[in-house]
Amino acid sequence: MTTRLDFRSDTLTVPSKTMRARMADAEVGDDYYREDPTIRALEEYAAELLGKEAALFVLSGTMGNLVSIRAQVPHGSATIVSSTSHIHINETGHLAAVCGLTSHPLPTPDGRYPLELLNTFAPVQASNQRPSVLNPTLKLICVENTHNGEGGRCLDVDYLTELRSFASARGLVFHMDGARFFNAAVALSRKPSDLANPVDSVTVCLSKGLGAPGGSIVAGSRAFVEEARHWRQMVGGGMRQAGVLAAAGLMALRENIDDLAIDHANAKRLANGLKEMGLDVNTAAVETNIVMAYVPDEFGDPRAFHSRLADAGVLALSPKGKRLRFVTHRDLSTADVETALERIHKITRI
Ligand SMILES: Cc1ncc(COP(=O)(O)O)c(C=O)c1O
Known part of the structure; x- marks a missing residue:
């Protein structure tokens, strides 16, 4: 599963x-x-x-x-x-x-x-x-x-x-x-x-x-x-x-305060990975644990893209226009971020 x-x-x-x-x-x-x-x-x-x-x-x-x-x-x-x-x-x-x-x-x-x-x-x-x-x-x-x-x-x-x-x-x-x-x-x-x-x-x-x-x-x-x-x-x-x-x-x-640095590093990795796949992400603006990613037109309707992510087991906040919000946190490891990127990669290649 x-x-x-x-x-x-x-x-x-x-x-x-x-x-x-x-x-x-x-x-x-x-x-x-x-x-x-x-x-x-x-x-x-x-x-x-x-x-x-x-x-x-x-x-x-x-x-x-x-x-x-x-x-x-x-x-x-x-x-x-x-x-x-x-x-x-x-x-x-x-x-x-x-x-x-x-x-x-x-x-x-x-x-x-x-x-x-x-x-x-x-x-x-x-x-x-x-x-x-x-x-x-x-x-x-x-x-x-x-x-x-x-x-x-x-x-x-x-x-x-x-x-x-x-x-x-x-x-x-x-x-x-x-x-x-x-x-x-x-x-x-x-x-x-x-x-x-x-x-x-x-x-x-x-x-x-x-x-x-x-x-x-x-x-x-x-x-x-x-x-x-x-x-x-x-x-x-x-x-x-x-x-x-x-x-x-x-x-x-x-x-738990010091652990937030791990979330921040994970957010950077996620932002860079999403950008490499063609999502529009201002990676320089990712200072903490929040990543705002814009769904480009070639990936289709942002809501449909968001649903495809969910079907693949990657949940992001419901889109506002073309913008999806991803937040990293202590219950998502660095390995989880890599897994998420692999799953998203498959979707973006369809
Ligand atoms: C920036 C900000 N302020 C305040 C709150 C409110 O916190 P709570 O949900 O504990 O009422 C939130 C909750 O997400 C938040 O993101």
Whole structure:
């Protein structure tokens, strides 16, 4: 039987035997009373790793972004978001529905807002000038690092520092959706705390390439984290003996970050192989574990091509136009990537 090689997402990773054993053995208590020692250990470890005063364990990346933003930004104000970001497109509209914000979606080619565009969009206000009575007050700028929709591109410390200056000069909160934050840290060879330093708040996911079955962390100042804890409760995210889940997160942070480099090397190999077969891939843009490949006309309809891949046991995310997304992760070995390339090669020769 053909084994299924699943490149749809790094969210598909399943907890390893060791991780399951750590979960089974976790010491737990009621987190409402802050008496779950494993959750506390995870929050303390994450805060230290990210160089922030405090951290909070939340159920998902979406919840992390929601509570981070709701905790810091008043209802009725406005935010700058990447037009291709997860927060803007894929989080059920919480920016509007829960946070009460107007969004200004701006383009982010290569994952970055062009700085000239930002300056034109939001020039610094002279101190004696009030913003127009017509407009919601701009209070927030969000970034995504790595940027999933733009092919897993990394935002480096220099760029983030420039955005920090942009935000500070305008009194904006600066939030980072770091669902794949550690992929960026590994690819850029930067300490996580250096990469998180420019932002006020960051969400990081434990459940993607790091292999935990669920859970995310938000980190920032102590006051911010207490406010985020309040909003976590409001949206039903209060936890009890969830140390069983936190134990997986703790292992993910302590032991699995370095392995992301393997996923990145596998993504490069996949990208080069796909390009050699005639798919249109910008291999230089493959910085982490995401490969965007465009199906050329001679391979026929992208949906039919995608189905042929699936029939051969190679799963990619459903095409957007001509674009297929492949994501490498810890449950796909280097040998699996070679097998996938052999299978795809057969299809492209038909
Ligand atoms: C960039 C990005 N942000 C946030 C999320 C949300 O994470 P979750 O699925 O845990 O809510 C995802 C999930 O895939 C993501 O890719």
